[in-house]
Amino acid sequence: MLGLQYFRFEELWTPMFLFGMAAIVILYYYLIGPWREKNAPEADAATKLQKFMFVSAAIMFYMVHGGPLNLLGHLMFTFHMVNMSVSYLVVPPLVLLGVPSFLWRKIFSAPFWKKLSFMMHPIICLLLFNILFSVYHVPIVHDYVMTHFSVHRLYYFILLVTSFMMWWQIASPVPEWSRLSDVKRMAYVFANGMLLTPACALIIFAKTSMYAIYSDPNVWVTAMGYCVSGDPSRLLESFSGPQFFNIMDVVEDQQLGGIVMKFVQEIMYGIILAYIFKQWFKREHKDDELPNTNTGTA
Template identity: 30%
Template sequence: MNTRILSGYSWLELWSPVTFAAVVLLSIIYYKRMVVSSRYVVTKRQITYLYIAAAFLYIVKGSPLKVIADKFLFSAHVFEIMALLFIVLPLFILSMPAEWARKYFWNHRLKLAIKIFGHPWMAALLFNGALTAYFVPRFFNIIHESLLLTTISQLFLVFTGFLMWWTIIMPLPEINQFSYFTRVAYIFLNAILLMPIGIFLLIVISQVHYPVYEATATRFIPSMTAVYDQQLGGGLLKAIQLVSYGIALFYLVKNWSRKEDEKEGQVEDENIRVVQGVVIHLPKK
């Protein structure tokens, strides 16, 4: 890896103080308004989720990785986008106290938009369609000719990604109308919808699709060709997606199993009576 190339960039470009200040400010606001104020019930796990999300946000948007992703390696850019969508976003939603989410999302102007666009199948099509279109070479190469188009497209990805994860995580009890089976099937659907761009376009097809990175990949890593860089990007896309969905699937199945056990326990309690110390099992209704 030719790290000397990065010496041509200033410290401000490599370690964006603006991004760092924004992340620190976000963390301080969260701690003061959520934890110190005692207006919301916040667990230690939620606090941990927020700080991990903040750390990853700075890594992908404020560290030298951002320069590498923008200027040298397509695979680094894929990691940046996937970390933002599959690590930062779900952790941010998990860090939300229920009352805060209810106040600013469900009982606010965003409620209607979340109801419409946050429907599982609508959110799945929007998110996976937008992410697939983003990496289609024709669109990707046009988008990355303009900083404005790049910013708008990534903000749209974050918006659709938020809706997709909102459906899976369901942070509010009153909107938890979809069964665990539906949510598990939804995860499998999302994984399948990204297969074409993740496997066929980036891994199987061995030709250069992103000329903006064609010359820079070898400059940064001498043994790395543009095709290998592209294929590595495809591998990272699927790996991060599947690990993130796998963790979500594990917790959904775990909670599903616990709920079923609680229901069985309630049924058993309804059919048990204790009379003078004698346990009587009544016939099930």
């Protein structure tokens, strides 16, 4: 159970967050159903695959930010990296592809969005996400963010927004808004992989514990204050610190976390590369599939 039996139901499952995610899923089905039929009847209906991707993204996002994985992320660095991987490498492309293009057009139809269009330049999106993600894993930054609630929420929100901006360039849900050709999108994926590698390598090859919240009981208790009710210092009366819950050595846990991050990154980028290549291949061979209309005799 990895120590989860020591925590209360509401600490493990965060009911209010669950209700919030359920409301988002209900709103999604309303928008692609009754709202579309009334306001955009000419738009294509959401496919079963799109519905599956969106609901899957909602479930995963809940699990890593409101479910048991959120709590486990404060006990073991490996689970923290699972949460980061799911939040910023898995959920955004699923949401982008799961929401029908007519909804994206409606959401960004307001004129004021054009004033912010410069922020969607592919290079800006590429650098913003990767710099913010890499800086977050600098030990002093990571420990500060994890132990200051307002900063924690703000930094995670900005990371989520920039991850959507970055993934938009790759999995553009509105074809006519895409700024990159298929070949450039594939290069963009490779660039993302290269920029994330140093942060992963730093974690994987470190020989000592880098993050105080997984080795210092007092820092850990401060971070746990966002997961448990009441005075978090009570945890030290029963447990020695995060090591009590960790089934591995702190450094081994840290290294495994870096490996998990790199593994998920490679899997997701591999899948998206295959998706882009498939789209490119279909477009390049579309003319070959058309019937030949010039077969008549002169």
